[in-house]
Amino acid sequence: MSKxxxxxxxxxxxxxxxxxxxxLVGRRQALVSDMPGVTRDRKEGExxxxxxxxxxxDTAGLEEAAPDTLFGRMRASSESAVGQADLVLxxxxxRAxxxxxxxxxxxxxxxxxxxVLLIANKAEGAAATAEALEAYSLGLGTxxxxxxxxxxxxxxxMGEIADRLPEEVRASKARVLEDEEENERPAGPLRMAIVGRPNAGKSTLLNRLLGEERMITGPEPGLTRDSISVMLEDEHGPIQLVDTAGLRRKARIDQPLERMSVSASIEALKMAEVVVLTLDATLGVHEQDLQIARLIEREGRACVLALNKWDAVEDRTATRKAISxxxxxxxxxxxxxxxxxxxxxTGAGLHKLLPTVRRAYEIWNSRVTTGELNRWFEEMLERHAPPLVDGKRLKLRYMTQAKxxxxxxxxxxxRAEMLPDAYKRYLVNGLRETFHLPGTPIRLQLRGTKNPYVESK
Structure with a gap:
């Protein structure tokens, strides 16, 4: 990945x-509210x-606070971002x-x-512009x-930013561009979203995968408010990770800010290719976890169930069976x-996650040849013939994979469109078992053929 x-x-x-x-990024990517302190984690964009x-x-607001408090951790995250900067705005x-x-x-x-480039924001009108001149006293230039x-x-x-970037960064960027011209453009990253209920450990998971304290974490539920995207690379290539705000039941969401956070989480889920549904293993599967899983299925995303806090589970065999x-x-x-x-x-067992995500992605991309599919389809028809509908047996002819x-x-x-749901489930389960498609959503569309001897009214 280029720097x-x-x-x-x-x-x-x-x-x-x-x-x-x-x-600056040209789209509404970060949550914006009149409430101070909305941004807690660093938000990145190109x-x-x-x-x-x-x-x-984009960083959390700089505030004086003890290091072990939430605001102290937010400030430490912002200071870490400043340490990586080539230019600080x-x-x-x-107005203030x-x-x-x-x-x-x-x-x-x-x-x-x-x-440092000093920005006097909210300078609408001549009066505010005049007040902005007071910022000279900060000793950071004009x-x-x-x-x-x-x-x-x-x-x-935008022009000032381009002009003030250090020369060595420009030279480095020029070398990167030359390298990209010589090499074939790499494939896009695998898009992976981490979702779940509040306090399931999503941000801790992302930090552990990155090997740094990138996200604000702590015992307080609901720390993550916005969807935060970062890049990671494993031995198979780049992965775009998105950490999301915790998803609660609609009935419990009463604050406008939380509604915006939930909307951002759902949008991140829809844009992902693989969704890692993170659960607190000590609490088992909650009804809200199942609702999130059903949303993942409706959106047609690949899914991996991540049972976090496994080290705190006392009877692992019984817990695993209850969840299954x-x-x-x-x-x-x-x-x-x-x-x-x-x-x-602790990181124990985490080495299994990304290979499982990669495998789920491969299954999600699976294709079956038409010949192979129809040989299987004939066997399924022989095993269980299509049912009678209105006293007549449905004539199912062939199948193909559309995408x-x-x-x-x-x-x-x-009359394939009249196929009962039970028979559709029979076919979908057969597809899943025969062609090794575990866990991935499967779509079965029905196309009836028109009888040319029946006059249309």
Missing amino acids: LPVVVIAGRPNVGKSTLFNR AKLRGRQVRII FCIDA GVTPADAHFAAWLRKQNKP PLALSAEHGEGIAHL DRLEISLAQMRGIPVVTFSAL SRPPTFILFGT
């Missing part, structure tokens, strides 16, 4: 960092600024003027030996007055779903 120049947006809470991030591809990182609220917190963190930034919400000054900012029985009864449409047990906190991702088959025959 892009990194631009980090930093500042105290509620100065418009996420709104500015969305403007942007093309004056012809230069850069990586933009330090944002203040022009320079606050003691702004002055404190500006002093800290001056000691980091990082190029403030750039703009309004991220209204798009004022964004074009100028519950899945067999309540999730028959995804029979054979792969299950991985591990501890995200993969997920495997989708079309069944042709006279």
Whole structure:
């Protein structure tokens, strides 16, 4: 994966960092709310600024707090992002003027030996622009007055970012571009989303896979509010990991911010190719876990069931059997779903997860030849003939696979569209067993043939 120049947006809470991030990446990627402290984890996106591809990182608000508190962990994450930056965009609220917190963190930034571009955001109108001049006192150079919400000054900012990136980054980027011209363009990454109920250990899992404290974690449920995308590479190639906010029952969601978080999680699930449904193994399978699994099946995504906190399970045999029985009864449409047990906190057993994800992805992409499919289909018809409908037996003729991702088959025959659900399940289960398609959604579409001797009315 090529290394892009990194631009980090930093500042105290509620100065418009996420709104500015969305403007720069060109889409509404980060959650935005009037409530301060919405952003907790670093949000990354790519942007093309004056012809230069850069990586933009949105961070949590910088606040004074004890290291072991939530706000302390958020600040540590933001400071870690600043440490990776090639350029820092330090944002203040022009309408509020320079606050003691702004002055404190500006002093800290001056000691980091990082190029800093001072942004006076929310500078709508002449009065706010004049107030932005107060930011000279921060000692970070000339403030750039703009309004991220209204798009004022964004074009100028993009040019300033491109001009201020260090020369060595430009040279490195030029070498990367030369290398890409010489080599064949790599295939896109496997898209994997981590979903589940709050406090199942999704962010701890992502941190363990990355080998760094990338996400804010802790005992508090619901820490992750936005869907956070990061890149990982295993021996088979790149994987785009997306950590999501916990999904609760609709009846329990009453805050607008949580509704936005849930919408972002569902959107990430829909965009994924493989979804890792993470459960707290000490609690077993909850009804909400099954609802999430059914959503994954409806969206046609490959799924891996991840049983986290396995090290805390006392009777593992009984727990595994109880979970398998519950899945067999309540999730028959995804029979054979792969299950991985591990501890995200210690890393025990985690080496099995990515190979299982890769295998689920291969099954999701499976194709069956038409000849092989119809030989199987004839055997299925001989074993159990199609049922009678309105006193007449359905004449099923042949099958073909229309597409993969997920495997989708079309069944042709006279009045095939009237096939009962029980017989469709018989065929789907046969497809799953014979062609080794465990756990993946299977689509069976029915196409009736028109009788040419029957006059249409």
